[in-house]
Amino acid sequence: MISFVQALLFTTATGAALRPRQANNGCCFQLASVGMVNETVLEDHVGDLLLGGTFQQGGFCLDKTTKTIQDSLRHNCFMRAPDYQFECYQGAVGTTAFDIAPPKADGKSYLTYDDSPGVFYACPIDSESYDIYSSDKADKTGCVSVALALVDETAACSATTSNSTLSIRSKPLHRIPLPTRPLRRQSSRQSCTIDASAPSLAPYQLHHNNSSVSSGSNDTSAEVVISRNYSTVFDYDIPDTFPPANTAGESSLCALQFRMPVCTTLPKGYPCYSFSGLEQEVLSNSGMTFHLVDDDGNATWNSTELHQVFPGENTTIGTFECGQAAGYGESRKMSWHVSSVRDFSLEFLQAGVGQSAQFQNGVGAWIVPCQ
Template identity: 50%
Template sequence: MKPFITTLLAGVVANAGAVLRLRQSDDACCFGLSSVGILDEEVKEDHLGGLSLGGPFQQGGFCFDKSTKTIKDALNHNCFMRDPAQQFQCYVGIVGATAFEISAPDLSGKSYLTYDNGFSTFHACPVGTGDSRYYNIFSAVKPNTTGCVSVGLALYDASTGCASAANTRVATRTLSVRKGRASYRSTQLRKRVLSEDSAAASSMPGYIQAPTAGVLSNMSPSPSAGTDTAPKISLAKASYSAKPSHTCSISPSAPSIAPIKVVSVSRSDSDNTGDSSAEVSITSHNSTTFLYGIPYSFLPPVNGTKMPLCALQFRMPVCMDLPKGYPCYKFSGLEQEFLSDSGMNFDLIIDDGQAAWNGTVLHQVTPGENMILGTFECGMPNGSYGTRKMSWRVSSVRNFSLEFLHAGVGSHAKFQDGIGAWIVPCE
C-alpha cells in the first residue's frame, strides 16, 4: 500500500477514534483513485472537500460501503456529485444521491469507480494555467463540458475487502449523445479503405457503393432492390435504459433494426472478398461493414415538412448482462481507449436517402453503456414503397480492438439482444 494512504488513514483513526473503524475490518474496502486516459494523475482533495486531479492538495483516500453504495473520504465525509454543478466532492454531514459501485477487474486487473447504475466516465475540467494547472472532477452529466476531458477513475492500493465489494453485474446505462473528436486519417488510409469498401459492397447483392465513398455519400437505389429479403424489425428493447438528450431521445419500447448482414474484411487479404457472418472484427488489421434495410413501414409516412429522425445506436452490455450462451466480446479495454485516444470510425458508404453523416468522428465505447453514434432523417413520403438501404464501414483508430457476435443478424439469429449497432427511431 502506498505510504500516504496508510499514514493518512492511521492518523484519522488515531485522532477520530471510531470514525474509520471499518478500515480495520477484514471486509472494509478502502483505496486511492487515479485517472486513466489523457490525464494520468492521482485524485487529491482540497481543504473544502473538492476532489481534483493534480493540484497542491493532499492525496485522497476513500472507503466504499457496498450496502449503501456510498463513499467516504479519510475524514469520514460523504462523497457525491449532484446538481447543479455535478462536481465530485466530499462534505461533512451531507449525503448525496450518487450511488457508487466498483467494477470487476478488467483484463489488466484494474477495477474502476462507477456510479448511478453504470456511468464509468468522469469529466476533468482545468483550473489555472501552466505548472499550477489541475483538474476538478465532475460527473458525466455535467451541463457545460467546454475544455474538459473524459477520464476513468481506477482503484489502486485497494484493501482486500474491495474484492468482495466489486460489482460483477453492472446495469447498462445509456448516455446522452456523445460528442466525438475528429480523427486525422491520411490520404493513404483513405485509399486503402476505399478498396475494402469495394470488396464489402461486392459481397452484398442489391447494394451499390457510393461513387466517392466519402464522409457524405450520395446513392441511387439499386435496380435489384426489390429482390432483397425484407429487413427484420425487432420489437426488442431499443435501449436498455434510454436517457433523453437535447439531441435525440430513444424510447425503451421503440422498434429497432439490426443489420441484414455484416462483412469483415482483412487488410492483409489479397483477394479482399470479405467474410459474411454475424461475427464482427474491428481491429488494426480488420474493418467490418454493417448493412441495413429500412422498410417503408418502419415509421409512419411523412405528411408535413418535418422529417422524423432515426439514430444509429451502439449497445455494449457488460458480459454478465448478455443472454445465456452469448459469447463475451474481446475488447482492447478502457485504459487503451483513454491513454491512446483510440476508438472507431463509422463511415457511411451506402445510402439510398443521401443522409448527411460525418464519418471522421471518433467514437469511444464503454462496457455497460449505450451510445448514439449519430442521427439522420429517416421518414418516407406518402406513397413511397421499397426499402432504404444504408451501410456503414467501421474501422479501428489508433489500435482500438473490438470483436464480437452481433445480435439479430440474419433471419435465423440465435440472439436478438446483445452487442452491436441498431437503427432506432428517436425524437
C-alpha cells in the same frame, strides 16, 4: 479544531498551497486523471473536485472498512443523485462505496467505486477546467471518460485489495466471460432521445475486411470482428416507410445506436462477446470509428470521431436526417465501416443478421428513430 469558515478563509489566502494530509496512518493520497484529460484533482472552496484550474490540490484518505473517502478537512466525499458530481462536504454523507484497484501494467493504482471498473467523466467548465462525475451522470454530452490514479499514496494503500475492476478478455465467442457492471454513456452530437420500444433496423449483411473497400460479404454470417487487424462494414437497407411519418409531416431524426448488454442479460442461446476491456478503453483512450462509406441520402456525418462502448449501455453513435432523397428508388442504402482505434478489440454476433436474426435483443449496431 479549525472551523469550516476558518479553513475557507485560510485556503482563500494561501491560494494553491497543498492541504496537509489527515493525521492518521491510513490510506491517504492525491489523485490525477488519466485519459483524454491528464490533470491533477483539485478542490475548490465549496468542496467540488475538478481537473485543471487554479485551486489547490486535493488530499484524500480512504477508510477501507466503510469504503468511504474524506478530504483533508475531514469532509465526506461522494457522487450522489441527481447530479452524481464528485464532491466533498462537511457533514454530508453519500452512498458511494470507494475502493482502490491493484496496480495496473503502468504501475499505478486507480480509484474505483460501487464495484465498478472506475470510469469517471470529465465535463468541461471552461477551456481550462473540468468537473468530475460518476458514470451515472445522465447527460454526458461534451464529457470524456477518464480514470483517477493515486499519486503520492501512503504505504497503507498498497494493502488495499479490490474486486471492483472487471474486464472481459479475449475468449472464443462460444464461451461466457465474467459479466461487467453497467455504465451509461451518450456520445451523440445532436439531441436524440430513443424510446425503448422504438422500431429498429439491423444491418442486412456484413462485410469482413481490412479497409473500407469490401473484400466480400456473406448475408448469413453475423460475426463481427473489430480489432487492430480486422474491421467490419455494416450494410443497411432502410425502407421508405421507416420511421413512420409523424402527424406534422416534418422530417425526422434517426440515429445509429450501438447496444452492448451485460452478458448475463443476453437471451438464452446467444453467445457473449469477446472484449478488450473497460480498463483498456479508458486508460488507452481506445474505441471505434464509424466511417460512413455509402449513403443514398448524403447524410452529414463525422467519420473520425472516437466512440467508446461499455457493457450495459445503448450508445448513440451519431444522428442523421431520416427519409429517402428523391430519385433513389424505394429504399435507402447506408453503410458504415467500423475500425479499431488504439488496439481496441470486440468480437460478437450481430443480432438480427443471418442465424442470429431471432435475437433482437443482442449485441450490435441498429438504426433507430429519435423522439
